[in-house]
Amino acid sequence: MLTPNHNLALEACLRDVFRDLTHGAHSASHVQEILMAVMDKSLRVLRDEMFEWNASFITQRLPPEVLAICMQCLPFMDRIRVSHVSRDWRSVALAFPALWADIRLSTKYRAAPHLLRLALSRTGICPIDFTYSQVTPTIDNFGINDVLCEHMHHLRSIDWSGSIDMTCFSRPAPMLEVIRCTTVQGPSVHGDFLGGVVGRLRSMDVRCLYLADEPCPALSTVQHLECSLPWNVTVGENGLFSRAPALEFLALRNVRELNSLPSGPAPPSLKHVSIETTNDDFDFDAVLEEWGHDQMNYISLRSGITDLNYFPSIIRNLVSLDVSVDLLQPPYSIVFRGHNHAGFTRLVAIPVEATYRTQLHAFTMLALYIPRVTLWSCTSLQSLGLPLPAWISLLEHSIALTCLAHLTIRVSEDDEYCSLCVGDASISLILPALRDIVVEVPLAAMHEIGATPTLTASHIIGQDALCDAMGRERYVNVTVIYV
Incomplete structure (x- = not known):
């Protein structure tokens, strides 16, 4: 399609812009933001030119497929608006259900439930990714819940500021793979979660999660789980690991009590573990020993422990060790990151108190820790x-x-x-x-x-x-x- 001259000119232009923007950048996240910004701008320019061409040449309309691609580049609310521009554009918006597969709403739209119902009515049976973010103090979770109840059968992901104790999560959701809920409420996951049947759920990220004392088939396929608060400590043997035997990634944030951690042994599939707590008296060794940590590829522990006598043993007998001080933003920490003989990553981070001389305080602490930590691996490092x-x-x-x-x-x-x-x-x-x-x-x-x-x-x-x-x-x- 492109002539050699056009091809070279386009490549040179994009290359010059990218190199100019990334000059001096040292952060991978910053470079990624630049890349996405250049891609987004390029798509917007091409989309605008296509729309202008379509408006200029009345006898040579864009093919519906091409117009649908241009519409798909628009944010959700703009897709709603352009679908009401003309009869021709509306027919395209209704003829391509995949246009509405990504629905992003927020609480700033008072008519969010109505907009959601409108979009879902155009999706047919197309898998849907739904995001509902809270940007205002008020939120109509119940209105959203009523709409979702009618379409749980073809939702692929849900990311919202509501809770998983809404009635929509008791409906069967055979296509649902990802759930992310940011509410601080602590719902219990009962046996009828997602209809009480095994589905495709593979990832959950919830602020609070309490397991009811009953089997939960929907959790049996979960591979990735993140949670900010501890589970119900009275569950006993029928705990997390027995209900989620396919777990591969487990991140526990803001853990308050040691006995709230899941009882072992962990599933053989569990390879990545991350635990964060502010407590300074956790016996991580006992927990990880019960879980069988030797075969885990990655273990990260961030705690309030500062006493070397209670340091986790996972940073002993390492082959490589990297020590750093993270003072970019609170909470500040000293980070020990290493690899053992099997090549598995082990990370321990300890807090540094914020003072008017935080950096000096951090290096004073590190001067006390580094000899002992190095000595633990003196014959293998x-x-x-x-x-x-x-x-x-x-x-x-x-x-x-x-x-x-x-x-x-x-x-x-x-x-x-x-x-x-x-x-x-x-x-x-x-x-x-x-x-x-x-x-x-x-x-x-x-x-x-x-x-x-x-x-x-x-x-x-x-x-x-x-x-x-x-x-x-x-x-x-x-x-x-x-x-």
């Missing part, structure tokens, strides 16, 4: 990444990291670059297998340290650490990267 202040603290401890081959030191804008050079200071850390050192320096600090800083391994770990038992010096590669 092969790769280590950490901030410069943590590295300086680690140098003072007599720890033999016998397998450590790769070291990454991150320098922040607030660090003194010269502190990397230990000079003739006495170094206690023992690193017999070290081969590579990477120093990450922020671009903003380049003018302070020079464009080509001269660093050698002896500057960073001391001359004595480079000599083996026979006194022979070994080579350690040092790379400086600007980020």
Whole structure:
């Protein structure tokens, strides 16, 4: 369709715009936003041109299929509006049910139940994705519920600010795959949930979830579950894992009591676990041992634990460990992220109290933690990444990291670059297998340290650490990267 010249010009234009917008961007989420913005703008320009062409050439109307594609690019409310522009456009809007497969409404529309009924009447049996967000204090969940009751048989996903105890969720929903409810109310999931039959439900994200003391067939297919509050602790053996045997992903947020966690063992399919709590007395080891955590690919624990004696054992005997301080936005935390011999990810985050000197407080805490955490993996650790202040603290401890081959030191804008050079200071850390050192320096600090800083391994770990038992010096590669 495109001539070679048009093809080259279009590619060059899009490439120049994307590169110009992403210049200097370091965040993947920021680049994704730019990509979506460019795509959205391109679609809107083409859509507007198509509509203008269609209005200009009365004898050469757009084919209905092409007009339907243009309409599908519009937001939901704009699709409603264009379906009333003319008899021709209305006939297209009614002839293509897939146009109404994505329904997005919010509480700012007083007639939301009516608009939902209007859209659903045009969908036929097409699978529907429904989103109803709360942007005003008032919400008409009951009006929405009455409409959904009539169409649960072909809803594919529901994302709304209501609760799952509405009557529509007691109706059979054979096509429903995703449920997301953001209400803070705590409904109980009974046996008649989704008609009390096994369907296609695979993902649930709810603020509150309490399991009634009865079987629930609809939960048997759930693979992804996120919940903010604990379950009913009186359920006993008929708990979450027995009702959701297909679970693969489990995220528990704001857990308040240890005994509210599901009792084990966990299903063999469970590979990803994330637990968040502000409590400082959780015995995670007992819970994870009961669940059988050895075969889980990913475990993330964020808690109020600051006592090293109660640290979860999942960050012991690691092959790689990366330590970072997250101070971008509250709640602040120190994050230990590593991989064990099986390649499985283990993450533990502990809180940092917000003070007028939060960063100093965080690195003071880290200086206390890093020697013990490193010692737990001293015979297995092969790769280590950490901030410069943590590295300086680690140098003072007599720890033999016998397998450590790769070291990454991150320098922040607030660090003194010269502190990397230990000079003739006495170094206690023992690193017999070290081969590579990477120093990450922020671009903003380049003018302070020079464009080509001269660093050698002896500057960073001391001359004595480079000599083996026979006194022979070994080579350690040092790379400086600007980020």
